Amino acid sequence: MKKIYGLLGRDIGYSFSKGFFTEKFTKENLDCEYNNFDLKQIESFKEVINDPSIQGLNVTIPYKEEVVSYLDNLDTVAKEIGAVNVIKFEKDKKLTGFNSDYYGFTEALKPLLNKSIKKALILGTGGASKAIAYALDKLGITHTFVSRNPDFNELSYIDLDEDIMNEYRLVINCTPLGTHPNIEDFPNIPYEYITENHVFFDLIYNPAETTFMKKGKEKGAKVSNGLQMLILQAQKSWEIWNS
Incomplete structure (x- = not known):
């Protein structure tokens, strides 16, 4: 029986994962298939998991947090983060949630860091931003969320001034602003205070260079x-699906 893997999300025609895994399966001659499960609402997840050929799923926007209540177990990291982007189908049919976003972010960020970076601004407060916050904690970098509707311990975009931008040398865009096709969009931060001491990390990959990155x-x-x-x-x- 062909093994099926896939991505759970909404409006995911652009999916990176499908291309990545389809190429991998072809190159390694694996009898596997990777499909997009584009769900209008999370409730449809129950229908997806009824397929016995499914061996594992990735999860993307907007279900990284919503899917948690449908799972049997969470690994320690996913539990701490409160968001899941990998689901493993165990041999006993139980579903375990993992988070590999934090690992991917940590390893991608490390080569960009320097000793002067002690604080980071996380733009956006969705499921992806939780994994980013967890990764920064592990790296010993203090972080503050920036939101259009800030809580008491978050900053608003209008709070960002020269002092804050000078203090927070790492800026991570976890919002969808600038994603194809709306490539002219960008987070509204005061770019005039950015210097060569700053690092801009954008979670977006399409386009390869966002307006946020260009401005930095x-x-x-x-x-x-x-x-x-x-x-x-x-x-x-x-690795998780095959461990």
Whole structure:
């Protein structure tokens, strides 16, 4: 029986994962298939998991948090983060949630860091941002969330001034602003205070260079898109499914 893997999300025609795994299966001559499960609502997840040929799933926006209540177990990291992007179908048919986003982000970020980076701004507060916060904690980098509707311990975009931008040298875009086809969009931060001491990390990978990255680069900042993070988290997913 052909093994089926796939991606759970909404409006995921653009999916990186499908291309990555389809190429992998072809290259390694594996009798596997990778499908997109584009769900209008999370309740349809129950229908997806009824297929006995499914061996593992990735999870993307907007279900990384919502899917948790449908799982039997969470590994320690996913439990701490509160978001899942990998589901393993155990031999006893139980579903275990994992998070490989934090691993992918950590390994992709490390080469960009320098000793002066002690604080980070996380733009956006969705499921992906939780994994980023967890990774920064593990790296010993203090972080603050920036939101359009901030809680008491978050910053609003209008709070960002020269002092804050000087203090927070790492800026991570976890919002969808700038994703293809809306490539002119970008997070509304004060780019005039960015210097060559800053690092801009964008979780978006399409386009390869977002407007956010371009604006950082113009000021001399080091920039990276989310492609390397995606590749690393996908490789980790495969390890988890086959462990």
